[in-house]
Amino acid sequence: MGNSKLYRGSLHTIILKLLEEHGKMYGYEITQKVKEITKGELNITEGALYPALHKLEAEELLDVEIAKVENRLRKYYKLTEKGSIETESKLKELEEYIRNMHTLVNAKWSI
Amino acid sequence: MGNSKLYRGSLHTIILKLLEEHGKMYGYEITQKVKEITKGELNITEGALYPALHKLEAEELLDVEIAKVENRLRKYYKLTEKGSIETESKLKELEEYIRNMHTLVNAKWSI
DNA sequence: ACTTATGCATAAGAAGATTATGTATTATAT
DNA sequence: ATATAATACATAATCTTCTTATGCATAAGT
Numbered sequence: 007m008g009n010s011k012l013y014r015g016s017l018h019t020i021i022l023k024l025l026e027e028h029g030k031m032y033g034y035e036i037t038q039k040v041k042e043i044t045k046g047e048l049n050i051t052e053g054a055l056y057p058a059l060h061k062l063e064a065e066e067l068l069d070v071e072i073a074k075v076e077n078r079l080r081k082y083y084k085l086t087e088k089g090s091i092e093t094e095s096k097l098k099e100l101e102e103y104i105r106n107m108h109t110l111v112n113a114k115w116s117i
Numbered sequence: 118m119g120n121s122k123l124y125r126g127s128l129h130t131i132i133l134k135l136l137e138e139h140g141k142m143y144g145y146e147i148t149q150k151v152k153e154i155t156k157g158e159l160n161i162t163e164g165a166l167y168p169a170l171h172k173l174e175a176e177e178l179l180d181v182e183i184a185k186v187e188n189r190l191r192k193y194y195k196l197t198e199k200g201s202i203e204t205e206s207k208l209k210e211l212e213e214y215i216r217n218m219h220t221l222v223n224a225k226w227s228i
Numbered sequence: 229a230c231t232t233a234t235g236c237a238t239a240a241g242a243a244g245a246t247t248a249t250g251t252a253t254t255a256t257a258t
Numbered sequence: 259a260t261a262t263a264a265t266a267c268a269t270a271a272t273c274t275t276c277t278t279a280t281g282c283a284t285a286a287g288t
Contacts (some may be wrong), residue, residue, distance in 0.1 A: 015122035023222045034235050035208040050153045103123040106155045108228050111134045117219050145266050
């Protein structure tokens with residue numbers, strides 16, 4: 007992923023949340039959406055993304071549906087019910103992480 | 118470190134910032150301080166901490182000073198000038214990471 | 229024609245953690 | 259008195275997650 011090591015560990019959270027918001031997405035679309043939202047600051051590499059999607063699918067957090075669009079293969083992913091629950095859990099974890107880090111570094115800024 | 122995988126990648130930032138604030142600290146003290154600040158939510162393991170301190174020292178971001186207190190060994194670490202600069206850089210990275218994640222997950226909460 | 233964009237995938241290696249283990253002294257609880 | 263917890267360091271084996279490199283294939287732009 008990105009440049010900063012801080013992103014390590016947050017890819018699953020990002021994927022789950024994007025799928026929660028957009029219903030269904032395919033891998034390449036996720037990379038583009040992330041690039042767009044972060045204005046190019048975070049680029050998810052394929053070597054990180056695809057294994058992550060496969061893992062989430064294996065954990066039954068995602069369902070996959072194959073489609074052929076303009077003679078090109080797409081694998082659309084969407085949250086399972088289990089995946090929706092996990093998403094909420096991951097978001098709470100993220101919030102706690104951010105609050106803790108904010109306190110730890112005694113940050114002056116807020117979001 | 119802690120329970121959440123999100124902390125992966127943030128240990129160096131935590132160490133550097135704590136040293137910036139407290140002048141000098143020894144390893145065990147860092148683990149206790151982090152536990153205290155996060156009310157037990159983040160526990161830095163020794164297997165993560167000591168290699169991290171050694172690495173930061175090898176990168177000349179930290180200076181070390183050995184002391185014997187009550188017949189027990191302590192290794193006090195403090196920031197070098199290079200370490201102070203790196204600390205500011207790491208804090209900016211953290212801020213950017215948090216802003217990006219906040220946007221990505223379309224979070225309703227703020228800090 | 230060549231490069232970029234779209235779209236998937238995997239394998240080798242690095243990095244940063246966990247878990248387990250080791251040493252040693254001091255304080256506390258039973 | 260004696261076992262356990264706390265203090266204080268360290269490292270080795272293993273795991274996870276990422277980067278980097280590579281591979282295949284089609285479509286679009288230059």
